[in-house]
Structures are given as C-alpha cells and as structure tokens.
Amino acid sequence: MDLNYSPADDAFRAEIRNWLEANLPHPLRDKVLNHKRLNRDDYASWHKLLGARGWSVIAWPEEYGGPGWDATQRHIWDEECARAGAPGVLPFGVSMVAPVLMKYGTAAQKARYLPRILDGSDWWCQGYSEPGSGSDLASLRTRAERAGDHYIVNGQKTWTTLGQHADMMFCLVRTDPSAKKQEGISFLLIDMKTPGITVRPIITLDEDHEVNEVFFEDVKVPVENLVGDENRGWTYAKYLLGHERTGIARVGQSKRELIFLKRLALDQTKNGKPLLRDPVFAAKVAALDIELMALEVTVQRVVASEAEGRGPGPEASMLKIKGTEVQQALTELMVEAVGPQAAAFDPAYLEGERAHSAAGDDDAAPLAAYYFNFRKTSIYGGSNEIQKNIIAQMMLGL
Structure with a gap:
C-alpha cells in the first residue's frame, strides 16, 4: 500500500479537520482529551450528529448509507478524530453486528436494523461471554429452545459492555445441545425490553x-430474529470477531495518547531535567513509538485488503495483540511518568462533578483509573493468548 498521501488525500484531510473544528462540541472534546468519563448522552449525541452525514458508518458501502470512503480516507478520518478529541463511535452496532447483517441477514433484517444503527436510534450490546465461557466461547450454555414462532431463551451473559443503555443485543445461544459445541450455536437479535431480561451492574476496579x-x-424471541441458519451461529460469530479485532487496534487514539505521554514527560522532572530527556525513560518512549508506527502500517494493509473484498483473517489477531499491547504500554508509562501523583484517584473529577481534581493535578488524576481500565484490553475480543494460537494455526500451520 502506498503510504504517501496524494493531493486529493490532503484536501480530504483539510475538509475533515475543518468540519471537526466547527462541529465537535467543546465540552465533549475536553472530556476526551482530559480522560474524563463519557455518559450515554455524550455517545448518543455525537453518533446522531455524524449519522446525519453518513459519517457514523464510515466503513459501510454506499448502498447502506455509508460515505463510500476508501481505506486511506477512513484512516485519515480516524487520525483527525483522534487529534481533535472526538469520541469513538461505539462499535457494537456499526462495526460488529452490521457487517454480519449485511452478509448473512435477511432483506427484512437489513431494512429494519441498518438505518437505525446508522442514525443511532438503536443502542446495541454484545451477548457473547458467559461465566466460564470467555475465551472458550464455544462452551457457552445459554439455551434457546424453539417453541412455534419463537425461541425461549434462558441463561446468563456477563461483561456486557454498556448493556445498561442497550435497546438491542446480538446474542449467541445454544440451540442444539447434542451437537459438537461449535455446531449447535445460533445468532439471535434480542430486544432488551423483552420481559424476562434482567441487567445487573458490575462495578470495576476503577x-x-x-x-x-x-x-x-x-425470554421470548421471534424466530424472525434469527440471523442466517439455525446452528450456524459460530460462523457468523467468527466473522464478527474479525471486524471487532481490527477495530480494537485503535491506532488514532494511541497516536493521540503518545503525544499526551510525551507532554506529560516534559512536564515532569528528574535530576533537574525533563523526564523525557532521561535516557532510560526516553528509550521506553522511543520503543513504543516504533511499535505504534509498525502497527499503523499493518492496519493500513489489513484495511486495504478488506477494501478489495478479502475479509479479515488471522491478520486481525495480529492487530488485536499489538494494538492492545501498545495501549497498555501507554497507560503504564503515563503512570510511571507522574509516579505517586497518579495515586490520587478522584472519581468525582472523572464524572465531571467538579472542574478540577481535588489533588490539584488534572493531568495525573485520571491516570490510575485509565491504567486499570486498560488491563482488560488484552482479554476482551478473545484473549491475546488465544489470538497467538490462531496465528500459529492459520499462518504458521502449527
């Protein structure tokens, strides 16, 4: 892939940058750049604003309302959104269930759900993991039994991100308990307002x-909410996870956070000099910078392959591993840079309940929570250990 930007690419970047400067709400931008927490309205209002231009679904084909951007334009969009401090569009509807519906859904499912994903009318969540079924997802036990024109669903899902806000869930269920574990799974779309569904919060370390x-x-789910064929849900789940792992790389966000890390290290001192001038710390930052550059090139190659009609393969596992390793390393070096100042954990500041940290250092106040939150990235979407097995099997034949 040619990594040199053409004059048309530069013009596109200028258009996007100008639009973001004019339309990204400053309070929302400040939340993102200062590592504060976003609420439901933050995500929903930004999605609605983008959806009006088709920019909430930048990788969608034009026939479904996407902008028709190529891989380079999507990469520029990611870079400029990160630079400006725009929040990411939540992936569950846009880049996870939507590609599955486009490839395997019925005409009625596409007509009903895709427009509502585009404009943000429906908030989606993912029903995959269960107690005892995380990386070994095929061992899931949530049952769906056919009863006339409905399935009756019983069981439990866990680690359901932002499920407290969700209107819909795409859910893996076991429809044939006698089949091999990968072969008895189906893919259902479940309305979260259906009687019999209970959502309970899990409060994390941060x-x-x-x-x-x-x-x-x-829980009664209409048979028309089955995606594809019964008992072939594992095929659709793998297709979805390929798209999820590509997005997990988060190159644009990591580039922004690397700039923040360097500024942070310039503001801190060691032996009377900026920390970024310390040879040991500077070497850590430089090594991370190189890893991020290599990751960015790999992402461009994978996205370009997808644009040519080749679905994400084991390369998506590579992006998942390296992307999450870079994200975790960034948060580790941020905490290392500020030292004990990161211990002054201030949830009220993170929630926007006060303008400044009680400890007096607004940059340092979010970093402990940021560090703890990013411990999860090497686990969700399939743990990095599982991704290494996929690479060994599919790319190396081991």
Missing part, C-alpha cells in the same frame, strides 16, 4: 459502571 451481567428467564 469504580465505573461499564460492564454488566444479563440474565434471561423464559
């Missing part, structure tokens, strides 16, 4: 309510 447990007790 004192945030981001994930949940979801319980199903005799």
Whole structure:
C-alpha cells in the first residue's frame, strides 16, 4: 500500500479537520482529551450528529448509507478524530453486528436494523461471554429452545459492555445441545425490553459502571430474529470477531495518547531535567513509538485488503495483540511518568462533578483509573493468548 498521501488525500484531510473544528462540541472534546468519563448522552449525541452525514458508518458501502470512503480516507478520518478529541463511535452496532447483517441477514433484517444503527436510534450490546465461557466461547450454555414462532431463551451473559443503555443485543445461544459445541450455536437479535431480561451492574476496579451481567428467564424471541441458519451461529460469530479485532487496534487514539505521554514527560522532572530527556525513560518512549508506527502500517494493509473484498483473517489477531499491547504500554508509562501523583484517584473529577481534581493535578488524576481500565484490553475480543494460537494455526500451520 502506498503510504504517501496524494493531493486529493490532503484536501480530504483539510475538509475533515475543518468540519471537526466547527462541529465537535467543546465540552465533549475536553472530556476526551482530559480522560474524563463519557455518559450515554455524550455517545448518543455525537453518533446522531455524524449519522446525519453518513459519517457514523464510515466503513459501510454506499448502498447502506455509508460515505463510500476508501481505506486511506477512513484512516485519515480516524487520525483527525483522534487529534481533535472526538469520541469513538461505539462499535457494537456499526462495526460488529452490521457487517454480519449485511452478509448473512435477511432483506427484512437489513431494512429494519441498518438505518437505525446508522442514525443511532438503536443502542446495541454484545451477548457473547458467559461465566466460564470467555475465551472458550464455544462452551457457552445459554439455551434457546424453539417453541412455534419463537425461541425461549434462558441463561446468563456477563461483561456486557454498556448493556445498561442497550435497546438491542446480538446474542449467541445454544440451540442444539447434542451437537459438537461449535455446531449447535445460533445468532439471535434480542430486544432488551423483552420481559424476562434482567441487567445487573458490575462495578470495576476503577469504580465505573461499564460492564454488566444479563440474565434471561423464559425470554421470548421471534424466530424472525434469527440471523442466517439455525446452528450456524459460530460462523457468523467468527466473522464478527474479525471486524471487532481490527477495530480494537485503535491506532488514532494511541497516536493521540503518545503525544499526551510525551507532554506529560516534559512536564515532569528528574535530576533537574525533563523526564523525557532521561535516557532510560526516553528509550521506553522511543520503543513504543516504533511499535505504534509498525502497527499503523499493518492496519493500513489489513484495511486495504478488506477494501478489495478479502475479509479479515488471522491478520486481525495480529492487530488485536499489538494494538492492545501498545495501549497498555501507554497507560503504564503515563503512570510511571507522574509516579505517586497518579495515586490520587478522584472519581468525582472523572464524572465531571467538579472542574478540577481535588489533588490539584488534572493531568495525573485520571491516570490510575485509565491504567486499570486498560488491563482488560488484552482479554476482551478473545484473549491475546488465544489470538497467538490462531496465528500459529492459520499462518504458521502449527
């Protein structure tokens, strides 16, 4: 892939940058750049604003309302959004269930759900992990039994990100318990307002309510909400996870955070000099900078392959591994840079309940929570150990 930008690419970047400067709300930008927490309205209002231009779904084909951008334009969009401090569009509807519907859904499912994903009318969540079924997802036990024109769903999902806000869930369920574990799974679309669904919060180490447990007790799901064929859900799940792992790389966000890290290290001193001038710390930052550059090139190659009609393969696992390793290393070096100042954990400041940190250092106040939150990235979307097995099997034949 040619990494040199053409005059047309430069003009596109200028258009995007100008639009973001004019339309990204400053309070929302400040939340992102200062590592504060975003609420439901923050995500929903930004999605609605982008959806009006088709920019909430930048990778969608034009036939479904996407802008028709090529791989380079999408990469520029990611860079400029990160630079400006725009929040990411939540992936569950846009880049996870939507590609599955486009490839495997019925005409009625596409007509019903895709426009509502584009404009943000429906907030989606993912029903994959269960207690005891995370990386070994094929061992899931949530059951769906056919009863006339409905399935009756019973079971439990866990680590359901932002499920407390969700209107819809795409859910893996076991429809044939006698089949091999990968072959008895189906892919259902479940309305979260259906009687029998209970959502319970899981408060994480950073004192945030981001994930949940979801319980199903005799939940009736119309058969028309089955995606594709019964008992072939594992095929659709793998297709979806390929798209999820590509997005997990978050190159634009990591580039922005690397700039923040360097500024942070310039503001801190060691032996009377800026920390970034310390040879040991500077070497760590330089090594991370090189890893991020290599990751960016790999992302461009994968996205370009997808644009040519080749679906994400084991390369998506590479992006997942390296992307999350870079993200975690960034948060580690941020905490290392400020030292004990990162210990002054201030949830009220993170939630926007006061303008400045009680400890007096607004840059340092979010870093402990930021560090703890990013411990999850090497686990979700399939743990990095599982991704290494995929690479060994599919690319090396081991």
